[in-house]
Amino acid sequence: MEIRNCNWKCIVDEVKYWDAIDLIRNLEEEMEKVRNGLIHWVFSPTMNFPSLSGLPNTVLLSPEIRETEDGIQIAFSNLRGILHEDLTIEINDNELIVTVIIPQGESEKLLGQFKMHVPIDFDIESCDATLEHDSLKICLRRISPTKKAKKIVKIK
Structure with a gap:
């Protein structure tokens, strides 16, 4: 194992200027980048975010998803x-x-x-879906065990 020389003074100087508020700001900036990346991944690439800010009816489709006893509710x-x-x-298929x-x-x-x-x-x-009080709720209900179709695939 080789021991390398290290400039400890440089490291100590960097630590001296360490500020918790700066770290929090940097973390917030990085989280905002991640959030924006996820939004662009979830939304259609044709959506133009900057143009939405000037529109009278600004829409950000950010859902709250809950699992219920009989399926999923998306609000x-x-x-x-x-x-x-x-x-x-x-x-379509399993895509909403x-x-x-x-x-x-x-x-x-x-x-x-x-x-x-x-x-x-x-x-x-x-x-089904309902739109009331500026909120859209979509309920997707699971297929009951009696409605599930079974298919046997033959190997050729």
Whole structure:
């Protein structure tokens, strides 16, 4: 094992200037980068965040997800000014897609899109959604054991 020379004075000088507040600020900045990265990963890449700040109907599709006895409940809050007509909810296989589009004159503006892979099998027919008090709640109910289809795959 080789012992290397180390400039301890340099290390001590760095430690002298150590400040807990700076460390907290740096941690907050790094966490903000992670949060923004996750938002860009979850949302559609077509969503343009800077343009949302100037819109009268600002939407940040950040869900609260709870597991219930019969499935999953996904709630989006702070949907001020969003109407039933502005929301589209699609379910394909195990993917849930929530899209917010508002009319602007004769055209439409995409405000945001949320995509989520749901890890459980759920009954598409019994899923429902409600929009009240600026909050959207989507209930995805599990398939009951009697409704599950079984398929035997033959090996060729």
